[in-house]
Amino acid sequence: MCASHLEADIWFLLAVALAAEPSDRCTYHHSVWSTEEGRALPAPPTDKPRSALEPHEVGPLGCTPCEQDQREVALSNGLTLTLCRRIAEPVRRALEGALREGAQLETVQGYxxxxxxxxxxxxxxxxxxxxxxxxxxxxxxREHNGLYDDCVAWSPSCRLLQGGRWQPDEDPLSLHTEHPMVQALREVGMQWGGSIAGKQKDFMHFSPDGY
Ligand SMILES: [Zn+2]
Known part of the structure; x- marks a missing residue:
């Protein structure tokens, strides 16, 4: 077989593979929080047709735990995170905008x-x-923006559950409503967990509704 035929065959097979993905399969690797053991336990891998997704596997914006729906976002400061394909690009632009304004990004995690x-x-x-x-x-x-409980309104008696202490007056990596990171993410529809109603304040966290 000559080289050009071989090349054509490879392109044909690649086209078939790309056409089949991502629409009809869902694969992911998750863990399950055990309230009895107080830790997350690995669960068997999921691999099934997308048509078999259960209600708890379809979230806001049509995003799912399926790896086929996730995209890796690479930032100019060398960090990467994984996000649903529907929000990956706007969030990337927001984070880059905040970095250009001088915000420091030490760690970031999505999916x-x-x-x-x-x-x-x-x-x-x-x-x-x-x-x-x-x-x-x-x-x-997260090491500068903890998740706190017993915190309907912020006070020093709020109880730190995860991450590091939130000290917006002293620590430039602690977020607040005027912080360029909070403002840039809000502009693309991501609400900040530091200003949500309820008992918890999640100062590291952003999502479409803040929860
Ligand atoms: Zn979070």
Missing amino acids: RPVLSRGPIDEAGRRTAFSRHGYGIALDVN
Whole structure:
């Protein structure tokens, strides 16, 4: 077989492979939070037709835990994160804009498929994904923007659950409503978890509704 035929065959096979993906399969690797063990346990890998997705696997904006729906976002400062394809590009632009304005980005994480919310099943395991499970949430500079409980309004008695202390008056990596990172992400529809209603304040967290 001559080289040009071989090349044509390879392109044909590649075209077939691309046409088949991403529409009809869903694969992902997740873990499940065990309330009895107090930790996340690995779950068997998921690989099934997209038509077999269950309601808890379809999140806001049509995003899913399926790896076929996730995109890697590479930032100019060398960090990467994974987000649902529907928000990946606007969030990338927002983060780059904040970086240009001098905001510091030390860590950032998006997609994280863990069943960590919702009702608890008979085995003591959670049954719903958080916004991170669909790739529609990101955590920014977590060691400077903790998740706090008992915190209807901010006060020093709020209880730190995860991440580092939030010290917006002293620490330039701690976020606040006027911070370029918060403003740039809000402009692309991502609300900040530091100003949500309720008992918790999640100062590292952004999602379409802040939760
Ligand atoms: Zn988060």
